Amino acid sequence: MDSRVIVITSGKGGVGKTTTTANLSVGLAKAGFRVVAIDADIGLRNLDLIMGLENRVVYNFIDIIEGNCRLQQALVRDKRVENLFLLPAAQTRTKDAVSPEQMVTLCEELRKEFDFVLIDCPAGIEGGFRNAVIGADEALVVTTPEVSAVRDADRIIGMLESMNKSPIRLIINRVRPNMVKEGEMLDVDDVLDVLAVKLIGVIPDDDSVIKSANSGEPLTFGSKSPASQAFSNIASRLVGVDVPLMDLNANEQSGFFAGLKKIFRI
Amino acid sequence: MSSDLPINEKISLKGSANKLKVIIPENMPEGTMWKELDHTALDASNLFTGVDLVIHLGGRVISRGFLLRFLKDFVISHDIRLSSWEANDESSREAILSMGLNLSRKDIKQSRRSARRSETLVIHSSLRSGQRIEHDGDVLIIGHVNDGAEVIAEGNVSVMGKLKGLVHAGYNSEEDRAIIAASFETKQVRLGTKVSTLSEEADFWGRYVIVSPEKGSLLFKELKI
Ligand SMILES: Nc1ncnc2c1ncn2[C@@H]1O[C@H](COP(=O)(O)OP(=O)(O)OP(=O)(O)O)[C@@H](O)[C@H]1O
Ligand SMILES: [Mg+2]
Numbered sequence: 407m408d409s410r411v412i413v414i415t416s417g418k419g420g421v422g423k424t425t426t427t428a429n430l431s432v433g434l435a436k437a438g439f440r441v442v443a444i445d446a447d448i449g450l451r452n453l454d455l456i457m458g459l460e461n462r463v464v465y466n467f468i469d470i471i472e473g474n475c476r477l478q479q480a481l482v483r484d485k486r487v488e489n490l491f492l493l494p495a496a497q498t499r500t501k502d503a504v505s506p507e508q509m510v511t512l513c514e515e516l517r518k519e520f521d522f523v524l525i526d527c528p529a530g531i532e533g534g535f536r537n538a539v540i541g542a543d544e545a546l547v548v549t550t551p552e553v554s555a556v557r558d559a560d561r562i563i564g565m566l567e568s569m570n571k572s573p574i575r576l577i578i579n580r581v582r583p584n585m586v587k588e589g590e591m592l593d594v595d596d597v598l599d600v601l602a603v604k605l606i607g608v609i610p611d612d613d614s615v616i617k618s619a620n621s622g623e624p625l626t627f628g629s630k631s632p633a634s635q636a637f638s639n640i641a642s643r644l645v646g647v648d649v650p651l652m653d654l655n656a657n658e659q660s661g662f663f664a665g666l667k668k669i670f671r672i
Numbered sequence: 673m674s675s676d677l678p679i680n681e682k683i684s685l686k687g688s689a690n691k692l693k694v695i696i697p698e699n700m701p702e703g704t705m706w707k708e709l710d711h712t713a714l715d716a717s718n719l720f721t722g723v724d725l726v727i728h729l730g731g732r733v734i735s736r737g738f739l740l741r742f743l744k745d746f747v748i749s750h751d752i753r754l755s756s757w758e759a760n761d762e763s764s765r766e767a768i769l770s771m772g773l774n775l776s777r778k779d780i781k782q783s784r785r786s787a788r789r790s791e792t793l794v795i796h797s798s799l800r801s802g803q804r805i806e807h808d809g810d811v812l813i814i815g816h817v818n819d820g821a822e823v824i825a826e827g828n829v830s831v832m833g834k835l836k837g838l839v840h841a842g843y844n845s846e847e848d849r850a851i852i853a854a855s856f857e858t859k860q861v862r863l864g865t866k867v868s869t870l871s872e873e874a875d876f877w878g879r880y881v882i883v884s885p886e887k888g889s890l891l892f893k894e895l896k897i
Binding site: 506531536553557558560561563564565567568569600602 | 710711714715716717718749798800801802803816818819820836
């Protein structure tokens with residue numbers, strides 16, 4: 407299989423890029439793919455925490471670029487599942503520490519070793535964005551259903567299009583059941599109407615996400631929570647498995663899924 | 673400052689026939705300018721493809737080193753086709769020529785009255801948030817104008833899709849212009865020197881609408897063809 411480099415990005419910060427990167431990385435590794443997750447959020451190291459690997463970080467990707475260590479030395483292997491690695495960010499550097507050319511070279515090196523290279527992008531469009539995106543083929547854009555987040559996602563999609571990333575697919579995160587269409591909240595159809603890109607999944611707002619972040623154990627390791635299932639579905643769709651729609655009627659009594667009926671129609 | 677500099681101190685784009693002018697405010701600090709150029713290229717590169725760019729420097733005084741960096745960081749790294757440069761400063765013009773680059777023949781100063789208005793600028797895609805175009809003629813957008821996108825035209829503006837962003841037609845023009853949108857969904861439009869704010873309650877919201885001047889204010893009419 408050809409190696410795929412996918413950047414996980416967003417317009418607005420704090421919408422779930424790191425959470426998504428961690429969960430998809432675990433999901434894909436569990437499905438047997440060789441996966442490396444890169445934390446490209448220089449200065450705000452975070453992915454290692456969410457993945458529960460912070461104690462094992464020795465080198466980071468600037469060290470590789472500067473020749474302080476070899477690629478293999480900087481990769482942190484996840485012991486819970488085979489074939490999952492993390493390439494941590496440097497915490498102490500400025501975003502200019504890496505040039506776009508160096509980033510491209512790094513991605514090319516990783517391509518040789520892995521089926522999937524997932525890049526956790528920093529928020530916004532300042533310096534770090536371009537570096538994070540430049541080596542990627544594809545993009546996943548994460549947004550919440552808020553008007554302002556969607557507008558910012560639109561801008562990012564415009565940039566990704568102009569950089570010829572393809573496909574560009576959308577993840578709508580923190581969708582709430584019984585989400586009344588009022589004020590600043592949009593429903594899934596509204597979001598798609600504005601952004602006009604392919605949807606790859608919808609993730610419910612779910613406390614299990616926060617618990618898993620605190621414990622450093624991504625949900626896709628085995629949680630049965632709705633968000634976990636949503637992330638697993640996205641991982642499957644990434645590899646072309648046509649995940650059937652959730653059987654909403656069977657879960658009618660749960661109330662939660664009843665609320666999601668409209669949302670998961672797609 | 674020459675008259676064709678933009679009102680706001682941002683890098684702006686101005687289209688004409690098959691050229692697109694990149695106007696760099698002459699007072700913008702150089703550090704800011706490199707950053708803004710990068711953003712402009714990312715925001716607007718779908719407008720850049722297949723078009724020759726003219727770089728308008730105004731009175732900015734530049735060196736050969738500046739030009740080298742410009743070519744490397746902007747022209748090459750964003751894969752841009754450059755046609756020519758416009759510079760008012762003599763030493764800047766000299767620097768441009770000494771590197772084998774072209775100056776625009778902008779001596780053909782058109783007096784505003786006699787000049788034929790530019791051709792229609794046709795955009796074959798939606799404008800996304802952050803994308804901004806300026807044109808001295810009519811603009812036809814075969815797509816949507818999303819929330820956060822801007823179109824500023826001296827002529828008329830037609831949007832074949834949804835209009836959610838900002839359109840200013842008849843900018844800097846004394847003639848009557850119109851804005852047409854296949855689905856009118858924006859809270860503000862500008863026509864000439866008039867601004868109108870609207871709400872979603874308006875009975876033409878989401879309809880096929882033409883906006884035109886009428887007795888000193890703006891008239892919104894649902895178009896029924
Ligand atoms: N589906 C969800 N349900 C509940 N909480 C969530 C969900 N997704 C993300 N969160 C929470 O939202 C916060 C931000 O998430 P995350 O760090 O993944 O965002 P980010 O886009 O990476 O942020 P940044 O832009 O700062 O890098 C975290 O506290 C996370 O636990
Ligand atoms: Mg993050």
